Amino acid sequence: MSQKPSIPKGTRDFSPAEVARRNYITGIIRGQFERFGFQPIETPSFEQYDTLMGKYGEEGDRLIFKILNSGDFVKNLEPADLAAPDAQKWTPQLCEKALRYDLTVPFARYVVMHQNEIDFPFKRYQIQPVWRADRPQRGRFREFWQCDADVVGAGGIVQELELVQLYDRVFYELDLKGVTIKINHRKILSGIAEVIGAGEQLVDFTVALDKLDKIGREKVEAEMLQKGIPQAAVAKAAPLFELGGAAQGQLDQLKELLKDSKTGMEGLAELEELFTESSKLGLKASACQLQITLARGLNYYTGVILEVAAPESISMGSIGGGGRYDDLTGIFGLQGLSGVGISFGLDRIYLVLEQLGLFPDQLDQNLDVFCINFGPAEARDALRLVMGLRDRGLRADLYPEAAKLQKQFKYADKRGAPYVVLIGEEELANGTFIVKNMEEGSQQTYKREDWVVFARSLQT
RNA sequence: GUGGUUGUAGCUCAGCUGGUUAGAGCGCUGGAUUGUGGUUCCAGAGGUCGCCGGUUCGAACCCGGUCUUCCACCCCA
Numbered sequence: 173m174s175q176k177p178s179i180p181k182g183t184r185d186f187s188p189a190e191v192a193r194r195n196y197i198t199g200i201i202r203g204q205f206e207r208f209g210f211q212p213i214e215t216p217s218f219e220q221y222d223t224l225m226g227k228y229g230e231e232g233d234r235l236i237f238k239i240l241n242s243g244d245f246v247k248n249l250e251p252a253d254l255a256a257p258d259a260q261k262w263t264p265q266l267c268e269k270a271l272r273y274d275l276t277v278p279f280a281r282y283v284v285m286h287q288n289e290i291d292f293p294f295k296r297y298q299i300q301p302v303w304r305a306d307r308p309q310r311g312r313f314r315e316f317w318q319c320d321a322d323v324v325g326a327g328g329i330v331q332e333l334e335l336v337q338l339y340d341r342v343f344y345e346l347d348l349k350g351v352t353i354k355i356n357h358r359k360i361l362s363g364i365a366e367v368i369g370a371g372e373q374l375v376d377f378t379v380a381l382d383k384l385d386k387i388g389r390e391k392v393e394a395e396m397l398q399k400g401i402p403q404a405a406v407a408k409a410a411p412l413f414e415l416g417g418a419a420q421g422q423l424d425q426l427k428e429l430l431k432d433s434k435t436g437m438e439g440l441a442e443l444e445e446l447f448t449e450s451s452k453l454g455l456k457a458s459a460c461q462l463q464i465t466l467a468r469g470l471n472y473y474t475g476v477i478l479e480v481a482a483p484e485s486i487s488m489g490s491i492g493g494g495g496r497y498d499d500l501t502g503i504f505g506l507q508g509l510s511g512v513g514i515s516f517g518l519d520r521i522y523l524v525l526e527q528l529g530l531f532p533d534q535l536d537q538n539l540d541v542f543c544i545n546f547g548p549a550e551a552r553d554a555l556r557l558v559m560g561l562r563d564r565g566l567r568a569d570l571y572p573e574a575a576k577l578q579k580q581f582k583y584a585d586k587r588g589a590p591y592v593v594l595i596g597e598e599e600l601a602n603g604t605f606i607v608k609n610m611e612e613g614s615q616q617t618y619k620r621e622d623w624v625v626f627a628r629s630l631q632t
Numbered sequence: 633g634u635g636g637u638u639g640u641a642g643c644u645c646a647g648c649u650g651g652u653u654a655g656a657g658c659g660c661u662g663g664a665u666u667g668u669g670g671u672u673c674c675a676g677a678g679g680u681c682g683c684c685g686g687u688u689c690g691a692a693c694c695c696g697g698u699c700u701u702c703c704a705c706c707c708c709a
Contacts, residue, residue: 176682176683178682178699181699181700231633231706231708232707232708234633234707235708304709306707307634307706308700308701308702309702309703312707312709313709318709468708489708490708490709491709492709516709517709518709520709521709544668576666577666577667577668578668578669580668581668581669583669584669586670592669596667598667606667608668610669610670613669613670
């Protein structure tokens with residue numbers, strides 16, 4: 173009895189063409205990460221249960237994949253526990269490990285564990301899969317790849333400035349135009365909540381505000397009231413709903429609103445510097461936008477918040493995000509280290525590039541030369557030529573058996589080989605080989621000793 | 633986690649108010665073309681109709697469950 177195979181919901185197989193495309197994206201990201209001075213690390217796919225739990229809020233805890241203990245995993249439970257089903261309560265006793273939920277918390281853990289061997293400021297990048305027990309949708313998977321670059325142990329807005337440049341350079345190199353980098357500041361949001369009198373409900377306030385573009389002002393106000401934010405506070409927030417346009421204009425209006433909030437003014441000063449310096453440096457492919465409603469992202473952000481939106485023509489959630497978190501490592505006992513970082517969502521960037529047709533055609537070509545097999549004696553000679561080409565760095569292959577020519581040519585065509593080499597009975601006797609240009613259909617005969625001439629013609 | 637949606641050949645999809653032998657295009661295999669692919673022509677193979685159960689004389693079609701896909705919330709890359 174054979175069973176019909178399947179893979180878990182929200183996971184995917186990647187075929188050769190897809191891997192080539194994913195490698196194209198990660199190659200560009202990795203290249204830019206390294207140019208910007210980041211160093212790679214890797215961490216385990218699963219961490220201790222306690223390392224991850226409680227770091228992403230209540231919703232995050234629910235979305236963490238827990239790993240059931242091996243062996244007699246119920247031995248820690250009391251008979252009374254078994255009588256009263258309560259998954260919430262049992263989980264910590266049944267699970268000592270959980271799958272990585274993002275790359276930031278494992279990085280914080282890494283920094284604390286390796287603090288004595290790290291030279292600060294430490295700039296690290298990490299490209300690895302993460303797992304979330306979310307309900308899948310387009311661009312939302314249970315297993316997906318993040319490409320993170322973070323700096324730990326460095327304050328000052330210059331890091332944020334660099335990260336904006338890093339985003340821009342990657343999108344420029346991917347030829348992805350029209351990306352918007354949305355920027356906000358946690359301290360501004362705190363300041364606003366403070367001055368309008370909703371300081372206690374900062375999270376509820378920002379979560380509701382974040383939905384402005386999507387559900388409109390009235391529904392946002394309704395949600396705020398429903399969450400228990402006073403009517404007077406909501407009324408005071410009115411100017412926010414009208415904000416828009418150039419960053420400087422928004423900043424000037426916010427200065428008026430936040431003049432009595434020290435925290436708020438700090439945030440404004442930082443954003444002002446970021447926007448001023450950013451416009452001096454310039455951007456090649458993307459645009460920065462101050463979006464005061466931006467609140468998404470993890471709770472631990474304390475400074476600048478970044479989120480990257482795909483070009484407007486594409487319906488897709490954010491393709492990247494990031495920000496600054498003071499005291500990144502505090503939860504693991506190392507106080508006073510500030511961290512700032514960004515993330516690229518590989519899988520969503522893939523979908524965007526695919527939809528816009530931005531993958532280079534070249535990615536489909538995985539062979540430079542394909543050699544036809546005419547029989548044992550001819551194949552021996554062909555293999556010698558193939559090995560010579562391989563030694564020169566060319567991708568060359570030989571058909572494994574003397575199948576019908578039609579079959580071998582069809583195979584070469586599908587493999588995308590631009591050149592096919594033929595060494596048949598006649599060429600074997602003559603000491604020659606034929607090169608067929610598959611695109612043009614033309615053929616050229618070379619003397620065997622001139623194979624390097626042929627190889628060089630492919631390498632220019 | 634809540635509500636909805638989808639599933640028919642390798643792929644994209646038809647398939648009438650339930651009716652007996654489930655179709656097309658593309659792809660695949662073979663041939664026209666025993667030293668030439670991408671064009672053309674001819675022939676052929678390929679489906680437990682996602683899975684399990686129910687209703688019915690009879691189910692791809694109706695009902696329930698389950699898995700999967702996608703969508704809206706929630707949240708996020």
